[in-house]
Amino acid sequence: MPGSRPLRIAFVGTGNMAGLHLGALGRVPTPHTVVGVHDIRPEAAYAIARRGRAPAYASLPAMLTEARPDVVHVCTPSGTHFEPARQALRAGAHVYVEKPFVETQLEADTLFALARERGLLICAGHQLVRDPAFDGLMRRAAALQPVTLVDSYFAFRPPRLDPNRSARRPLGEQLLDILPHPLYTLVAALERFGPPRASMEILTATATPTVLHALLRAGEVIGRLCVSLRARPVASTLTIAGAHGTLTTDFVRAIVLGAANEGTSPLEKIANPFLEAGQLAWRSAASLMRRLVRGGDYPGLGELLGEFYAAVATGNRPPLSVDHLRRVTVIYEQLAATVRSAADPVSGAPTAAAVAGPVAVVTGAAGFFGRAISRELARRGFRVRGIGRSERPDDPHVHEWVRADLAEEIATNALAGASVVVHAAAETAGGFDAHERNTVGATRQLLRAMATARVRRLVYVSSLSVLRPPRPFWERQTEQTPRADRPEPLGAYTWGKCVAEGLVAAAVAREEIQARIIRPAALIDWEHLELPGLLGRRLFGPWQLGLGRPSLRLAVCEVRRAGAVVAWCADHFTAAPPIVNLFDPAIGTRGQVLRRFREHGWRGHVVWVPIALLAGVVTVTRLVAAFARRQRPRPLAVWAILRPHRYDPAVATTLLAAACADEPPAQPSARGVTAAHVSRAYG
Known part of the structure; x- marks a missing residue:
């Protein structure tokens, strides 16, 4: 029993739910203090630890021994809750376990027995029952x-x-x-x-x-x-x-x-x-x-935590019964x-592929653009080895799969035997911290792994948004146009791409690698029609908010054609240009994009809004919201982000034509083996 002193709280796992738990603690009336945070990713542990004003620990046993928590929040990824909860109970701590509680009835009964033997309480993250x-x-x-x-x-x-x-x-x-x-x-x-x-x-x-x-x-x-x-x-x-x-x-x-x-x-x-x-x-x-x-x-999270903390402090029953947790676990398991x-109807490991061509390592191979790149590389006779955090994708064009977090140290064998690396992985959502880790950090780790594996050829997928804003506004930008010197106001995505491309350029300058940098425009897929973000946003039903007017320029490229260009650059590395601003010159304006969409079955309606007006509204709204929160808003150059750009089509036209003219015959697909495995980090 903690008695009259504040409850000592610790966290294991520091993903999104850990942050929500930490925020909800402000609504918990029972006195408490955060005394420790652990995650297998040190930078993530330090981030939550700073918010909670607590130390970060390199290992769970060290935190349990030194911090001596009364309550441990288990916020590790799904499927990894049992072991940290078991260790916390064995150390004498009550546990609050995020959903799903555990994976099997056996695991649940093991935790219930431990808690009963030691007089400890268990609660699961079923906050909606307190909504x-x-x-x-x-x-x-x-x-x-x-x-x-x-x-x-x-x-x-x-x-x-x-x-x-x-x-x-x-x-x-x-x-x-x-x-x-x-x-x-x-x-x-x-x-x-x-x-x-x-x-x-x-x-x-x-x-x-x-x-x-x-x-x-x-x-x-x-x-x-x-x-x-x-x-x-x-x-x-x-x-x-x-x-x-x-x-x-x-x-x-x-x-x-x-x-x-x-x-x-x-x-x-x-x-x-x-x-x-x-x-x-x-x-x-x-x-x-x-x-x-x-x-x-x-809703309900603060209330459930409040009841659980009160039960721990007073020795009362937990808010959720053991019978309830057992029933949910038994049904969840089935x-x-x-x-x-x-999701995986064919059991057993896939058989080895018969593809014996040069190895192309593709980061982000399971993503939207990565799948198109892998398909085109396989058509050119490459043996594609994908790298990503997820399970192996069911893509017949990916012959090997290395499961790894690119922001962590990459195993040497992940790049073994590669003739070229195509780096298409990047963060696509979240704030600057996410892009620092999954775009900038991943690129840095990949360059180190390439140096260790002595792989020199890199095709890097950047973004057209990295170019500095036009000066003057009618400037026609080329491959020689420099990157933005202050990319932060252009948003987290552009900032991450800008910094990552700078890392690649620096490695080329040091003669550590040879690189071909491809900056694709907004990618569109004729089979799954979604308006590019720079064109508009869906308002209600078929109605879309269009940015600007139909005659304004907008750079786009169909994803399969863009994938073919990347594969051509990997296949004809020495002939490929160092940099290409990749877009389809045949589609030059917003109105032309919409016409193509309608030709492929799109039936939406667009309400056009002047970009200057929208930029002003967004700027004022951000200022008001920041004032209400008593925070200083991060600079965001809305006009510079949304304004139309003019690009020189010479290099893009040449490469699109070359990729089309040199298109190889379709290759038979085959699935290969998983080359290595690196377990997923807590998140």
Whole structure:
């Protein structure tokens, strides 16, 4: 028992959820202090440690021994929760484990036994059961009994994966990562309204890598679960239907909807749609105002942590029972097996490929552009060895796969025997810290690995955005136009690409490598039509916000043609130019891009807004938001980012023609072996 002193708190794993936990601690009334942080990535541990004003530890045993925490937050990636939680319990600490709690019933029972032996408490990150909207649903649903159906629905848009393009296994992993939220709310509702001691069973479950459907039963109450990465709009709802009506919690808006009557009388049939429409309008407006005033945090997280900390301090029961955690884990284990079998239906390791050509190492081979590059390299007879943090993609053009975090030290054998390296990996989201690690840091580590492996040829995929803003505005920019000397105001992505390209140029100047730098414009895919960010943003339904006017210039390139140019440069390295600003000269304006989109079936509508007006609005909005937060805004040159540029097409035209004229016949695809494995960092 900690007694009257503040609880000593430690974190293991410092990804996004660790930051959210740390922020939520400000709403926990039980006195506490953060005493330690551990992550296998030292820089990530130091970042969270600075926020928590606590020391960072190089190992978990050292933190448990020296910091002596009362509570340990386990925020490591999915599938890695068991071991840190076990070590924390053995060290005498209570544990709060992020979802999914653990992967198997055996792991769960092991932790429960340890906690029972040592008189310790366990809580899992099931914060939605403390969301005020969930509490409101449970209170009001009591009047609906007997309950016959509980329906849990979750539609999610993956931030880094495309359901139409990404490999099956990463999509399956993403599906399992979001599964716990709709599952544990469904189980909690079935526990509440099912018979007291009824077992909970899965009647049926079907899955693809992007969709899971399951039917559960607790006594006479049926539970229906649907989780999807494809369905739109994004939504998270829990509906309870009984003999006396239906109620729905919308977790996105944090509201409860429903007339909660039988809907059988004439007046109910007439009035219910209008009543529910009014509820949706007014309660959605109130929810939006709450979000604007209080900020968009994780509803229920602070409340659940507060209850858990209070239980630890007073010796009371934890907010979530062992029976609840066991039920969720048992069902999750069975559903996870269904999803994994759908995401990776062929068991066993892939057989060795018959491709015996030169080895081309491709970083980011599982990404949007990386897949196009790999396909074109394979067509030219290269044996493609991909490197990335994810599981091996199901891409027949990637013959070998090295699983590694490029921002960490890269194993020497990852580049062994390579004739050329194509560096297409980069951060595409997040702030400056993310781009510093995954664009700049990854490039730095790759250059070191190339020096160690004595691989000299590099085709580096940069970005057209690295060029300094035009001077004057009608300047026609060429391959000799210098990079931006102060790239920070141009945004985190451009800054990262600028600095990384500078590292490559410096290595070339030192004669450590030979490099061909390709700066692609906005990449488009005729099979999956999405407007480039510099052209516009989707507003509502088919309506798009267009930046500027149709006659303004916009540089784009179709992803397959861009991949063919990269492969041609790798194949004809000595003949390739040192730098190419890669865009399609045949598509020169925003209006021409839209015409091509419509030719391929796009049916959207565009509302054009002057770039100067939009830049002014964004600048003022950022200043007001920073003032409200009492922070100084980071400079952002919105006008310089969005303004149209003019580029000299000479080099791009020559390379596109050469790649097209030299296009080889299609090669038979074959899958190869996994060359090496480096386990994923906590994140």
